[in-house]
Amino acid sequence: MKNSQLYKGSLNTIIMKLLEENGKMYGYEITQKVKAITQGELVITEGALYPALHKLEAEGILDVEIEKVDNRLRKYYKLTEKGTTETVNRLSELEDFIRNMQSLVNPKLEF
Amino acid sequence: MKNSQLYKGSLNTIIMKLLEENGKMYGYEITQKVKAITQGELVITEGALYPALHKLEAEGILDVEIEKVDNRLRKYYKLTEKGTTETVNRLSELEDFIRNMQSLVNPKLEF
DNA sequence: AATTATGTATAAGAATCTTATGTATATTTG
DNA sequence: CAAATATACATAAGATTCTTATACATAATT
Numbered sequence: 001m002k003n004s005q006l007y008k009g010s011l012n013t014i015i016m017k018l019l020e021e022n023g024k025m026y027g028y029e030i031t032q033k034v035k036a037i038t039q040g041e042l043v044i045t046e047g048a049l050y051p052a053l054h055k056l057e058a059e060g061i062l063d064v065e066i067e068k069v070d071n072r073l074r075k076y077y078k079l080t081e082k083g084t085t086e087t088v089n090r091l092s093e094l095e096d097f098i099r100n101m102q103s104l105v106n107p108k109l110e111f
Numbered sequence: 112m113k114n115s116q117l118y119k120g121s122l123n124t125i126i127m128k129l130l131e132e133n134g135k136m137y138g139y140e141i142t143q144k145v146k147a148i149t150q151g152e153l154v155i156t157e158g159a160l161y162p163a164l165h166k167l168e169a170e171g172i173l174d175v176e177i178e179k180v181d182n183r184l185r186k187y188y189k190l191t192e193k194g195t196t197e198t199v200n201r202l203s204e205l206e207d208f209i210r211n212m213q214s215l216v217n218p219k220l221e222f
Numbered sequence: 223a224a225t226t227a228t229g230t231a232t233a234a235g236a237a238t239c240t241t242a243t244g245t246a247t248a249t250t251t252g
Numbered sequence: 253c254a255a256a257t258a259t260a261c262a263t264a265a266g267a268t269t270c271t272t273a274t275a276c277a278t279a280a281t282t
Contacts, residue, residue: 004120004201004204004207004208005119005120005121005123005237005238005270006120006121006124006204006205006208007120007208007270008116008119008120008237008238008239008268008269008270009115009116009117009118009119009120009238009239009268009269009270010116010117010212011269011270012116012269013117013216014212014215014216017215017216018215021218026229026230027229027230028227028228028229028230029229032228034215037211037214037215037218038211038214038215041207041211042211045270045271045272046229046230046231046232047231047232047233047270047271047272047273048269048270048271049230050230050231050232051231051232051269051270052269052270054231069229070228070278070279071277071278071279072228072229072230072277072278072279073229073230073277073278074228074229074230075229075230090115091216093115093117094117094212094216096115096152097115097117097118098209098212098213100148100149100152100153101121101125101205101209102209103148103149104125104128104129104145104148104149105124105125105128105202105205107132107148116239116268116269118239119237119238119239119268119269120237120238120239120269120270122238122239123238137260137261138260138261139258139259139260139261140260143259156239156240156241157260157261157262157263158239158240158241158242158262158263158264159238159239159240160261161261161262161263162238162239162262162263163238163239165262180260181247181248181259182246182247182248183246183247183248183259183260183261184246184247184260184261185259185260185261186260186261
């Protein structure tokens, strides 16, 4: 990520949510999707992405499947069963996080 | 913080916003305030808080003022002029961050 | 022909946080 | 009244996550 420190810690959640939504994706595709959705505001660097994908795979959250397209390598990732369950938790945590942050910075509104 | 990884990177913003709102606060007070506002969901640990306060002070974001209350030490922190300016930026970044995260996890809604 | 885009990968270092520990006084509880 | 909890600050070792830089390779564009 090439942004404010705030994104620190959110990469795994982003990856998992995108995979939940799209079934399977490869690394480069994830970076492009995130860039598109955030209108260029959030740029995920390879140095952050690939280690994160490898770790999620090692933890049994993701499965990998290699394909060769146009003579180029692609590693498609998808959620395992465990990963799908874990994604629900992560998204719930994200909702709590956002709600808490809004309470902190916007104490006049009710949440 | 004693929570999900998501809070990583948000501590400085939280501190600065609370100081902007309350004028001056001491460390322990900040932890209690955050706990109260988030209904116990976000607990800031001393190991995270004090180094963060010292760093913000070293960066010229915060000023410190020592008081002795009930024979116990208190270090009151407040925003410097630079800190006040910087807080506006941080809060703007936080808004962008929240908006982007919502776009990513809730792609059906418009933002 | 050179640059950009596509595609994955790792390694050194920075930044932030967790966990554990330390010191000290005041208040509450059993 | 002794013990536990609350108040108050601090640091150090280690974990985690990310940045920055580098590496390799093919395809497409300028």
